[in-house]
Every structure is written in structure tokens, then in C-alpha cells.
Amino acid sequence: MINFVYLIPLFPLLGCVTLMLVGKKMGEPSAGYFATAASGLSFIATVVTFFGLRALDVEERQVTKTLFEWVPAGNFSANAGFLVDPLSVAMLLFITGIGTLIHLYSVGYMHGDENFSKFFLYLNMFIFAMSILVLGDNLLLTFLGWEGVGACSYFLVSFWFSEEKNAMAGKKAFITNRVGDWGFMVATFLAFASIGSIDYLTINGTAAQLSTPVLAAMVLLLFVGVMGKSAQFPLYLWLPDAMAGPTPVSALIHAATMVTSGVYLLTRVNGLVYEALLHAQWVTNIIAWVGVGTAFFAATIAIAQTDIKKVLAYSTVSQLGYMVLAVGSGVFVAAIFHMITHAFFKALLFLGSGSVIHGMDNDQDMRRYGGLRKLLPITSATFIIGWLAIAGVPPFAGFWSKDEILLSAWELGGINGKLLWFFGLITALMTGFYMSRQVFLTFYGDYRFGDPDKDEVDQAWDGYIAHAEAEKDEAITAREAAATKLEEANVAVESRNVAFAKAQMEVTQTTSEDDLAKAQKALDTASGALEKAEAGVVSAQDELTAASALVDVKDQAVSSVKSEAARRVEPEPGEQRTAGAASDFLPDAVAKRAEHHPHESGWQMATPLVILAFLSIVGGVIQLPFTSEVHFLENWLEPALTFEHKFASSAGTKVALAVVAIIAGAVGIMAAVSVYLRNQGDPAKIEKQILFDGWGYDRAVTAFMGGPGAKMFDAITWLDANIVDGMVNGTGSLVRGTGSTVRRFQNGLVRSYAMSITLGSIGLLVWFVVRIAA
Amino acid sequence: MLTPTYYLVLSALVFSIGAFGVLVRRNPLIMFMCVELMLNAVNLTFIGLAWGLNDIGGQVSVFFVMVVAAAEVVVGLAIVVAIMRRRDGATADDLSVLRG
Numbered sequence: 126m127i128n129f130v131y132l133i134p135l136f137p138l139l140g141c142v143t144l145m146l147v148g149k150k151m152g153e154p155s156a157g158y159f160a161t162a163a164s165g166l167s168f169i170a171t172v173v174t175f176f177g178l179r180a181l182d183v184e185e186r187q188v189t190k191t192l193f194e195w196v197p198a199g200n201f202s203a204n205a206g207f208l209v210d211p212l213s214v215a216m217l218l219f220i221t222g223i224g225t226l227i228h229l230y231s232v233g234y235m236h237g238d239e240n241f242s243k244f245f246l247y248l249n250m251f252i253f254a255m256s257i258l259v260l261g262d263n264l265l266l267t268f269l270g271w272e273g274v275g276a277c278s279y280f281l282v283s284f285w286f287s288e289e290k291n292a293m294a295g296k297k298a299f300i301t302n303r304v305g306d307w308g309f310m311v312a313t314f315l316a317f318a319s320i321g322s323i324d325y326l327t328i329n330g331t332a333a334q335l336s337t338p339v340l341a342a343m344v345l346l347l348f349v350g351v352m353g354k355s356a357q358f359p360l361y362l363w364l365p366d367a368m369a370g371p372t373p374v375s376a377l378i379h380a381a382t383m384v385t386s387g388v389y390l391l392t393r394v395n396g397l398v399y400e401a402l403l404h405a406q407w408v409t410n411i412i413a414w415v416g417v418g419t420a421f422f423a424a425t426i427a428i429a430q431t432d433i434k435k436v437l438a439y440s441t442v443s444q445l446g447y448m449v450l451a452v453g454s455g456v457f458v459a460a461i462f463h464m465i466t467h468a469f470f471k472a473l474l475f476l477g478s479g480s481v482i483h484g485m486d487n488d489q490d491m492r493r494y495g496g497l498r499k500l501l502p503i504t505s506a507t508f509i510i511g512w513l514a515i516a517g518v519p520p521f522a523g524f525w526s527k528d529e530i531l532l533s534a535w536e537l538g539g540i541n542g543k544l545l546w547f548f549g550l551i552t553a554l555m556t557g558f559y560m561s562r563q564v565f566l567t568f569y570g571d572y573r574f575g576d577p578d579k580d581e582v583d584q585a586w587d588g589y590i591a592h593a594e595a596e597k598d599e600a601i602t603a604r605e606a607a608a609t610k611l612e613e614a615n616v617a618v619e620s621r622n623v624a625f626a627k628a629q630m631e632v633t634q635t636t637s638e639d640d641l642a643k644a645q646k647a648l649d650t651a652s653g654a655l656e657k658a659e660a661g662v663v664s665a666q667d668e669l670t671a672a673s674a675l676v677d678v679k680d681q682a683v684s685s686v687k688s689e690a691a692r693r694v695e696p697e698p699g700e701q702r703t704a705g706a707a708s709d710f711l712p713d714a715v716a717k718r719a720e721h722h723p724h725e726s727g728w729q730m731a732t733p734l735v736i737l738a739f740l741s742i743v744g745g746v747i748q749l750p751f752t753s754e755v756h757f758l759e760n761w762l763e764p765a766l767t768f769e770h771k772f773a774s775s776a777g778t779k780v781a782l783a784v785v786a787i788i789a790g791a792v793g794i795m796a797a798v799s800v801y802l803r804n805q806g807d808p809a810k811i812e813k814q815i816l817f818d819g820w821g822y823d824r825a826v827t828a829f830m831g832g833p834g835a836k837m838f839d840a841i842t843w844l845d846a847n848i849v850d851g852m853v854n855g856t857g858s859l860v861r862g863t864g865s866t867v868r869r870f871q872n873g874l875v876r877s878y879a880m881s882i883t884l885g886s887i888g889l890l891v892w893f894v895v896r897i898a899a
Numbered sequence: 900m901l902t903p904t905y906y907l908v909l910s911a912l913v914f915s916i917g918a919f920g921v922l923v924r925r926n927p928l929i930m931f932m933c934v935e936l937m938l939n940a941v942n943l944t945f946i947g948l949a950w951g952l953n954d955i956g957g958q959v960s961v962f963f964v965m966v967v968a969a970a971e972v973v974v975g976l977a978i979v980v981a982i983m984r985r986r987d988g989a990t991a992d993d994l995s996v997l998r999g
Contacts, residue, residue, distance in 0.1 A: 871997075871998055872998045873994070873995030874992055874995050874998075875930075875991045875994070876921070876922055876923075876925070876991055879918075879921050879922055880922055883918055883922065
């Protein structure tokens with residue numbers, strides 16, 4: 126039945142090719158269901174292979190199935206062969222299983238997308254590449270899958286590439302991973318140079334004969350590859366940005382499967398790593414410290430994130446750090462155990478967040494959620510299970526696997542092991558805190574999607590102040606107009622006065638009767654005009670007084686609005702930060718959100734959530750710590766591991782460590798309860814800006830790569846363009862120059878050729894004669 | 900007494916005349932004839948030495964040379980005729996279109 130292993134990559138490959146050819150015609154939703162079926166068949170083939178492998182004796186459970194000789198080159202050879210053993214099958218079970226669930230989920234999530242079938246094409250291509258990565262029996266074939274999943278990740282991160290931000294995130298993921306791939310490639314070259322083979326079985330079998338420096342170099346170079354793929358410090362940068370892709374992609378590629386392939390690679394070459402642990406412990410210490418450092422570092426950043434997916438992204442980086450810590454401690458079973466349980470609950474959390482985002486009109490800001498427990502019942506119930514699993518609450522899956530990793534760090538012994546354990550424990554505490562924060566912000570508290578957030582309140586108050594000031598300016602303009610009017614009225618009174626005096630003079634000086642009557646009449650008119658003008662002055666004066674009063678009122682209004690804004694924007698403890706009187710000036714987006722009604726997702730999205738929630742509850746049973754009979758995963762993986770690791774601690778120590786871990790998780794959760802559920806304490810004191818910015822690391826790298834780094838790359842480019850290309854082009858111009866010199870002898874004249882032949886013959890003749898004579 | 904030396908001297912003379920003719924004449928037909936002279940000079944050495952050394956091999960080689968010469972003349976004359984049809988009175992120096 127192991128022969129069915131070929132079908133595992135074949136089904137998704139066929140699905141991918143079919144969708145490439147007729148995907149557009151299939152349309153929505155049949156293209157999605159078709160891809161789901163392809164992935165599902167692959168899962169069935171994996172299950173069949175699993176039972177086939179189980180039917181074999183324990184010692185024989187490592188079978189190489191060679192398809193053909195792929196690269197025969199001198200004494201180098203790489204086969205296209207599959208290594209079927211407990212490790213690869215265990216990986217494939219959860220890759221194809223969760224992959225199928227996420228395919229189904231995507232049918233609902235990608236509803237209405239114009240590139241619906243293309244999305245499923247990429248998903249199937251990803252499952253194909255991932256199965257090649259896992260099944261490959263040598264480093265080169267794994268590298269092929271490694272690059273394949275990298276390419277799929279690139280396609281899917283920038284799936285909505287019409288937005289600059291998404292396209293940039295895809296490029297960032299791709300380029301950052303190239304740095305890691307360099308390590309992988311050089312390690313492959315080194316394996317061939319020192320061992321003469323790149324087969325995993327040969328590498329693990331001959332690891333003990335390698336000299337320590339070569340061993341250390343090989344493990345560290347492979348670890349550089351792991352840093353890239355499994356998002357470890359300092360190459361983790363791309364993973365948070367990769368959240369620009371559709372949420373199912375984040376769940377499948379950037380949480381459950383692809384990012385764990387680095388840890389898988391180190392487990393695949395566990396013979397090498399184990400030798401390093403024995404003879405060059407500084408190497409495995411580097412691995413363990415990078416792992417626990419990344420776990421700690423990412424957890425601090427996750428605390429301050431506001432984007433629901435960013436929290437999960439940093440949480441993923443942190444959990445991958447745990448797995449790397451387990452590998453560095455030499456306990457591969459714990460790494461694989463956590464990988465599997467993490468795949469369950471992190472896929473669940475991502476899909477749950479996708480469901481929330483889907484229901485909340487694509488808004489990803491957690492500060493605007495709240496109270497969604499009643500509105501999204503299935504999503505919230507399953508999400509809460511995922512939260513309990515990741516926070517390390519027994520008996521959920523995450524508790525068992527995280528506990529095993531902490532125990533393996535502890536057992537490294539000495540101050541080193543204790544410190545690793547301690548940082549792991551603190552990270553567990555922070556995990557409890559930030560995950561609880563996410564759950565409380567999203568599902569508990571009041572429904573506040575229609576409420577304005579911080580920036581929007583600021584915007585509203587700014588708008589209100591600007592409005593009041595505009596009114597004040599208007600009043601000032603009116604006052605100035607009134608003053609001008611008064612002045613004009615005064616001038617008018619003056620001129621009427623002059624006219625009146627002139628008319629009076631006329632009356633007294635006139636002698637003739639006729640003229641007197643006329644003058645009298647003019648005098649009457651003048652006096653009427655004067656009265657009118659005087660009345661105008663009075664009304665203008667009144668107007669001015671009123672306008673001045675209005676200016677004062679508006680002035681007071683401005684200062685009162687300003688003081689109220691100051692009070693509202695930076696409220697006293699116990700007061701709410703609200704838009705208050707300024708609510709008319711809130712951005713339109715707020716009103717749009719207020720009208721939005723959250724809705725639970727359809728069955729395609731709910732089914733995977735429920736299944737994954739179930740797995741997150743019971744996932745721990747695959748490796749229970751009680752007796753060696755219930756170490757199911759360990760017993761199953763045993764043939765694939767070079768050595769068997771047994772925990773040496775007494776039962777008492779184990780229980781004590783577990784209790785400490787539970788307490789740490791509980792402390793984290795309780796802290797979040799008091800801050801985010803009971804509003805005791807100011808969240809702003811915890812969510813520091815520097816944490817939100819990821820300690821400024823991303824910005825520093827960007828600044829370096831844009832500045833001095835760019836100069837370095839310019840120098841390398843110059844070297845490439847002038848020295849390397851110079852050599853290649855130099856060869857070309859040498860040939861060309863020689864040719865243009867020699868071509869002159871090719872003049873087309875037969876007789877000159879004949880002359881050359883003759884002279885040459887004579888020359889040869891002379892040479893022969895001289896030689897014979899000598 | 901007749902020795903191969905006479906034949907060799909004669910053939911050397913004939914060969915030199917032929918080679919000289921190829922080098923100095925421009926008419927393609929004359930050049931062909933000169934080439935034939937050179938070939939026949941070589942034939943003469945073969946015959947002379949075959950006779951002198953009492954070895955049949957030299958005479959056999961002559962037949963090969965004659966066959967090849969005949970074939971070469973057929974091709975060569977065909978080319979000359981083809982060229983003459985296209986242009987009048989071309990000399991070997993005019994036909995230099997194959998220069999680099």
C-alpha cells in the first residue's frame with residue numbers, strides 16, 4: 126500500500142493543471158469544490174500510506190520509493206525519490222488534512238472574488254509543492270519543494286496585487302526567503318563535498334564520521350535556511366507582512382504548514398543535529414537561543430498589535446520559536462508534537478479571524494470589534510477553544526506540547542537549560558496575555574463597531590474646532606462690515622448737514638417770493654434727508670453693537686470647544702473618550718460601520734472551524750506524558766529518528782514544571798482579564814508604541830537596506846558588471862579581435878590562397894630537410 | 900642507364916611549371932590546366948618510383964589520382980561554365996565574393 130505514495134503529490138498536481146486549463150470555465154463554486162476534492166483525495170492517499178506503513182515491522186518503516194534518476198552528473202546523483210517514513214507521513218497527514226479543510230473554507234471566504242479559480246489553482250499547487258518538500262529523499266528534491274512553496278507563498282501573499290501594499294508584501298516574503306535559501310544551498314554543496322551524497326539516509330548515517338567544523342558549518346547553514354522559512358530572528362520580518370494575503374492563505378501557508386518546514390528540515394537531518402548536540406553543543410545552543418529569543422521577542426510585539434491578523438502572525442513567529450527551541454534541545458518529538466498541535470489551533474485561530482473579518486466588512490482593527498460573542502456564535506465558540514489551546518490551558522492540545530518543549534529545555538541542564546526554560550515560561554505567560562487580549566477585545570465587552578476609534582475622535586474634534594473658528598471668522602467679517610457701514614452713515618450725515626446749512630442760507634438770503642418758495646422746499650427736502658441719514662447712523666450703530674456681541678459669543682464658543690476637545694481627547698481617568706458634541710464631524714466611515722450588521726459565515730467556513738476546534742481540544746492525546754505506552758507520537762516517529770530521547774526528570778519534577786507552566790499561563794490570562802475585561806488599569810501603558818513598531822527592527826532594516834545597504838549592493842553590482850561580466854565579455858572581445866585581424870587574410874583571391882599553400886609547402890619542405898640533415 | 904632520378908627531376912620540373920602557372924595566370928581554364936600539370940607530375944613520380952622500386956602500389960595510386968582528378972575537373976568546369984554564363988570574361992581575381 127506504500128506504493129500509493131505517488132498519488133499524494135499527483136492529485137494536487139492534476140488539480141492544479143486542470144484548473145490552469147479550464148479553471149475559468151468551471152467558475153465559482155465548482156472550481157473550489159474541484160480543488161477541495163483533489164486535496165481530499167491526496168489526504169485519503171496519505172491515510173492509505175499511513176496504514177501501509179503501520180502494517181510493516183517497526184524496523185522496516187523507512188522506505189525509499191525512487192521514481193527515476195533525476196540528476197546524474199559524474200559522481201553526483203540525485204534521485205526523484207520519496208522517503209516514506211513515520212516522520213514524512215505524520216507531516217503529510219496534517220498538511221493534506223488541514224489543507225483540505227482550508228480549501229473548503231476558502232470556497233466560502235473567496236466568494237465573489239474575480240480570480241476565484243486562480244486562487245484554488247495556487248492552493249493546489251501549494252499542496253503539491255509541500256508534499257514534494259516533505260517526501261523528497263534528498264536535500265535537492267526537498268529544495269525543489271522548498272522553492273515551490275516559496276513561489277506559491279509569493280503568489281498568494283500578493284494575490285490582491287492591485288494594491289501596492291500587497292504586492293510589496295509578496296516581494297518582501299520572497300526576497301527575505303532568498304537569504305535563507307542561500308544557507309540551504311551552501312549546506313547542500315557542503316554535504317556533497319564532505320559526504321559525497323545528499324540523501325537523508327546517507328547523511329544521517331554518516332553524520333558521526335564528519336569532522337566537527339564541517340558538521341557545525343552544515344548544521345548552521347541549514348539553520349540559516351530555517352531562519353528564513355520558519356521566520357526566526359533575524360529573518361522573521363516577512364511573516365507579519367505576509368498577512369496581506371487572503372486569510373485562508375495565512376492559515377494554511379503562514380501558520381500551519383509552510384513555515385514549519387524549516388523545523389521539519391532540521392528534524393529530517395536529526396542525525397546531524399544530534400551529532401552537533403554531542404560534539405559541538407555551541408551549535409545547538411545557538412539554535413535553541415535563537416528559538417527562545419524569537420519566541421520571546423515576537424510575543425512582546427504581539428501584545429501591542431491592533432490588527433487581528435498581526436497578533437496571530439507574531440504569535441506564529443513566537444510558536445515557531447518554541448519548535449526551534451525543541452530542536453535545539455535535541456527533542457525532535459516535542460518539536461513535531463508542537464508543530465502538529467500548533468497546526469490545529471493556529472489554523473483554527475486564523476480561520477476564525479477570517480470569519481470575523483468576513484463578518485465585519487473586511488475591517489481588521491480589533492479596537493473596533495467587541496461583543497461579537499453573541500453575533501458570531503460558531504466563530505466565537507471555536508475561537509475561544511483555539512485561545513485556550515494556545516494559552517496552554519489543560520487539557521487543550523497546546524498545553525501538552527508546550528509543556529514538553531519547556532521540559533526538554535529544562536533537561537538541557539545547567540544554567541543554560543534553566544535560562545532557556547525561564548524565557549520559554551515568560552513567553553508562555555505573554556502568550557496567555559496577548560491571546561486573551563485578542564479574545565476579550567473581539568468577542569467580549571460592548572459591541573462598538575459603530576463607535577469611532579481614537580483617530581476618528583481626533584478627526585471629529587479637529588473638524589468641530591475648525592467649524593467654530595470658521596463661524597468666528599464669519600462674525601468678525603460681519604463686524605467689520607458693520608463698522609464700515611457706520612462710517613459711511615457718518616459721512617452721509619456730514620454731507621447732508623452741509624446741504625442743509627446751504628439750503629438755510631439760501632432761504633435767508635432770498636428776496637423774491639418765487640425763489641423763497643423754491644428755497645423753502647429745498648430746505649424741507651434737505652432736512653428730511655438729514656433726518657434719514659441720522660436714523661441710518663443709529664441703525665448702523667445698533668448693527669455694529671450686535672455684531673461685536675456675536676464675535677464675543679463665537680470667541681467664547683471657540684475656546685469652550687477647544688477646552689472640551691482637550692478634555693475629551695485626553696480624558697480624565699474614569700471618563701470616556703468620545704466625540705460628544707463633535708459627533709456631526711465624524712468621518713463617513715463611522716456611519717457606514719454603524720449601519721453594518723455582522724453575520725455568521727456559511728457552512729463551508731463553519732465546518733472546518735468545528736473540526737479544527739475538536740482537534741484543538743483532543744490533539745494532545747497523540748503524545749500524553751504519563752507512561753511510555755501513551756507516547757503514541759514518540760513511538761510512531763522512533764524509526765525516523767537516529768536516537769531515542771528519554772526524559773530523565775522524575776515524575777515530581779515533571780508535575781512541578783507543568784504546574785508552574787499552568788500558573789504562568791493563568792497569570793497572563795488573569796492580567797488580561799483585569800485590564801481588558803474589567804477595565805482596571807490603562808491598556809495604553811501596556812500597548813507601548815515601541816512594541817507596536819516591533820522594537821523598530823523592521824524600520825531599522827528598511828533604513829539600512831535603503832541607505833548603506835544599498836551602497837553595498839551597488840558595489841556588488843559593480844563587481845558583477847565589471848569583474849564577472851568583464852571576464853565573460855573579455856573572452857568574447859578577444860575572439861572578436863582575433864577574428865577581425867585574421868579575416869584580412871581571407872581576401873577571396875584564389876591565387877593568394879594558392880600562394881599561401883605554396884609558401885607553406887616550401888616552408889615545410891625546408892623544415893623537413895633541415896631536420897633530416899641535423 | 901635509366902634511373903628513377905630522371906623521372907623525379909622531370910616531374911619536379913613539370914610540377915613547378917604547373918604551380919607557377921596557377922600562381923601567375925588569371926584565366927580559370929588555364930589555371931585548371933596547370934593544376935592538371937601538377938597532378939600529372941605527381942603521377943609521374945608514382946610511376947617512376949613504382950618502376951624503380953618494382954612496387955605495384957605506386958601504379959595503383961595513380962589510378963586513384965586520375966579518378967579524383969576527373970571528378971574534380973567535372974565539378975570545376977561546371978563551376979567555371981556557370982560563372983561564365985552570369986558574367987563575361989571573369990578572371991580568377993574578379994571572383995572574390997567569398998572574402999571575409
